[in-house]
Amino acid sequence: MRNINTWLLVAMASDVDARGLMFPCAFSSKRPDFLALSSPDGRIRVWDSHSGSLRHEYVPSAHLSASCTCLAWGPNRVDKEGPQRKKRKSEAAVSTEQPDLLAIGTAVGSILLYSTVKGELQSRLDGGHDSRVNCIRWHQDGTYLYSCADDKHIVEWETQTGKVKCKWKGDKGSVSCICTSPDGKMLLTAGRTIKLWDLETKNMYRQFTGHSSAVSVLMFATVQPSSESHPFDGITGLYFLSGATDDRLLSVWQVRADGKDRNAVLSFTLHDEPAYVDIALSESKDEPVKLAVVCRNGQLHLFEHILNGFCRKPLAPNSTIQIATSGKDEQSVAVPVPILAAAFCPDGQSLMLVYGSTLHPIIESLALNTNEKHICLVRDIQKSVTLLTEQAVTKIRTPIVPSGTKVLVPGVPGHSAAIKPLTTDKGKRSDKRKTDTEKELSIEERLCAIDLDVMKVKSKGLPKTDSHAVLLVQGLESNDSDILNKVLQTKKDGPIKNTVSRLPVHAVIPLLHELTKRMLGHPNSALLMVRWLKAVLTLHSSYLSTLPDLIPQLGMLYQLMESRVKTLQKLTRLHGKLYLLIAQVSSSEKMQNMGDASQTAKLVYEEESSSEEGSEDMVADESDENWEEEEEEEKEYVEQSDEPDMSEQQVNGDSDMNSDSEEE
Template identity: 30%
Template sequence: MGKVTHKRNTDTSTVETSANASENAGIVISAFDESTTADHFALITHAVDRHRLRIFNVRSGTVSNDYSAQEKEKITCLSWGYLKDTGDLQANTVQAFKKKKSGIASLSKAIALGMQSGSIAMYSLSHGAIIKELTGSHTSSITDFVMTKDGSRGYSVAEDNLIVEWDIEEGKEIFKWKTDAKNVHKLKLSHDEKKLATAGHTITLWDLSTHSVVKKFTGHASAVKELAFSSQDDVLVSNAEDDRYVNVWDAQTTNTNSNNLTALTLETNVTHIDFSNNEPSVLAVTDDGLVGIWENASFTTTTTAATAGNRRKMMRSMTKEADANVKIISTAAEDTVIPILAAKFVSDNSGKSIMIARGSSVKPSFEVVKYVDEQGAIIHDVTLSRQPITNYLIDTSSIAATNLKTTRKAYDESAVTVVGNTDFVSKGPTMATYKDDDDEEEENVELSIEQKLQSLDVADTTQSKKKQNKKKTVDTPSAGSLQTVLVQALHSGDAALLEACLQHTKIDVINSTVRRLPTEYLIPLMMDLITKFQEKPSRAPVLLIWIKSVLLIHTAYLMTVPDLVGKLSNFYQALDTRLGVFPKLLALRGRLDIVQSQVNVKSYSNINDKQLKRAQLPENVYVELDSDDEADVEEDLSMDEDDEDMSSDEDMDQDISDSEESSEEDL
């Protein structure tokens, strides 16, 4: 049992697809189906304004179903199951018509989608649509949902701490009861469908016939993330958030043992677990993309009858390290690990194999991995060497890429002349040279155009300096020159030159530049803009102008890019995060407007009506008049001045006569 490195086998059913491990953050929920062959893989990712469900065919690696939720609707949980199909929706085939006529119902694979609004949507893979909806019992978002094997009943739990038993065929509620603790967000149905395990910070085992509590388990420091029953329903395993232990519990109802049988330990936190249907084997996927496998997880030595003398031995037996570790490394760099997204036990190789999904949310890759050797002994370290997968249209390690490198002419900048600011500086004044004056023929020779231009350099330089001293302005480069510089920056990967182009904020220049930009540079430009937008959100007002221009002008081309949604997934998340603050700011603005209006009303209530009218009158009134009106006004003003002069003279004469009369009376 040593370290075995498996090389690629071209005869296996491995499906290679393009993916990028850096985009794994865009995955909301992912899960294999419940079959022993794991034929389908469901993946929920972020779209522009909603969640998107894609179902991959594991054997072919293609998308078999694609569904987008309603606008602003979010999917909170996902579970696989089967529904009875009587041919009511699609009776266009002879078999479907016979099923509908005879009433015989077959089971078709389906996915139950728990929604944030409190409803449960049943998506059928054969119909490619939502065929049932369970509504009316929950008032908050659904946290988990499980269904029976025949698809007749289902159990749901929501944030309102209520467990609801559903009749899926009728779409009605059968029974509802309240959970025994708060924050219960995980369900697991036993294989015999008689017990239901609920988990929050504690795990509770319910008897479905009486809806009573059978057992309770405590031992996780944080909220339980996943549950899994063994094939005999005698063992239950669980893992919690930010925890590197997988606890194994005794799920038998014949005893009262509520302590964990053992703890399966890994080096990093566990994100996903699965219990084999054939044997007591457990696997766990860690957050760094590794898989640990325990061949007999429920076996423990002396956990029930331990004494003080062998307590140390008991503690060693309580924790078990993984019997096998699966890791995928890159062929380009051995120290680079390709992360595993999900894993599940499958029936290949007598049940000694697992199906893994690696890659990203764009298009993951699937592969069956055998963890035992030819003699049936378990391999401790299983290391797979695989090529690094990217989202590029052409893989750099492929034969086509190699041929393209050999046939394509390399970009050489040695023969490129780059024009700078110094090339436009006016030359210094030059003096024309003439021969001796004694030579009469040379004196009469007329100056050439070049000599005349050189003689005019002095005057042009003086005039340009005067203009620069009078007003210094920065000329915006034309759209054609900016487009050339932008292409050069994207082609050569010059970050400084690209930053110089992005400093321009005039919308006309940006639109003209983007319109003239070749299509092969659009995706690299968008990736650079999105990266800069995420690294420094304070530059959003400038960068969003460029991003908006690219999306509006080149919409027709961007719609033809197959993996554009995956490339823009991080950008969508950044926008959602920024927009999530706006409703709170708008509510605050409304409150401030109300307060400010009340302050204004109170201040104006202390002013009386006269002051208010006086305050409302304008201080100065400007009346614009035509030329004819101005002439009439001037005549009126001159006539008024004459009248005032005449009236003043008459007043003076009257005053003089009055004074004379008064003097005569005195005499």
């Protein structure tokens, strides 16, 4: 059981180290009494820093498609508390300041204002951005709110009306981070270059070199009182720091009146990319600046330094803090626990640490000590987190059934669990409870008993259409070509439409990229991908029309469709010419086949006129001498005969008359 718990803890720690630090979190302003944390499941939870209990939990209506990208607490509001009965003159109302509004930036460009006092969403700010919101900062008086996004713009909001007061372009590219000055008269913005703006006129006062990658950390390091006539009079001595992604340095910049401030004057070295930074401002030149930096690897670095100008050598941390579990037994292994965030308390002598999992973080107050170079805190996560794993495991009992009974359990095909047969020995009934507890399987043995036969699942082929969408999403996320080939080989329009209609919104763009890649391949594959492409563009057209950067994302698909449409006219002409040639060839073959037919007549009909003409022709063919002799003989014979029929018989031929006379 100890090994299983250690294995689960290692998995939890690795998961948080890989992904947990990527989710935004923020302490309440002025006093770190509350912690707002966006968890991987899309929920936003507000924890009490002192008791560690959950105070509020908010689930946005579109928390899956419009996930939280940044958090910012508003200034504390004055809340008057007093007895409910009618107050006496001697009684005075007690006023306390408590944090209330929490600004939530989303991936679709909207900003949500959540009230922790009422426990509900107060307002929604729309119309300022049309892409991912990267950073939100409140004005000191709480009447204005500033935000930046991937659309290159900075927006100033009126929190009372929820409308845009001012909007201007902040950079040539995406604006990743902003910060307001302590006096509320200046604004720092950064994409890759850092700019300082006058909030009254919205004019850029100074531009700094910046970083080679997107800036993720930006905040003022000193409080510099400015002149009442102009906020930039006597600005020399104002410092601010910045950090970027994939960078292990925090750069410190000085704003100077002479304009020679393009390069950083100081840098702090880190072991990894900064994830969360908190700073205790110095109100005088002789007071050091305290800096707490939480890196991606889960370690905390503490810095103390007096900002007094240029420093060539990068400064190393004064102290490094990390947390690990206790390895009491020989079998157990000490596992590092990642630190999620850290904030200075108002007294400046203590620090608030957040570590563990994002689903159930542990908040602890720690006394600030920078004398020790390396500090390792040993904490027992199993006792701190209220996840009763051992108690839940001991309540599980394996069902006891006869050996001949067939048990149907839910799960995937091939799943089989160890089932104890029913004992029929009557003599062992008294020791039945004892043997059951002794032979009860542990979690490790039960996990080993699970049988997932992958070949049996594959042999049964793909499931029905309602699960094709699940397989398609898994194939797109894991980039598994086998799963994608099996799903995308569907040729019927009905299953294709059902699969695409059940597809989640976040998988539409990856599916279009996959279809575009396959259309560039074999022509047979392109013919099949056109059906999928038609279904996606038809069923998800409303979602695609809301994407601001659709053209650069689908640029290759547009070019592919345009190139194929251009050749359509030429292909049509070629098709017509080929059709004419084929028709002519087929017609010539038919004419040749008709000429080979037999011309012999099976029946000939002749009229009387034709027979007489034939007889005359036959007589005319004879020689002239025979014709004259026959003519004289006919004349003599006609004169002798009395009947006209005899002459006809003679004309027809003498051979017939002779034959008749001989017969008589």
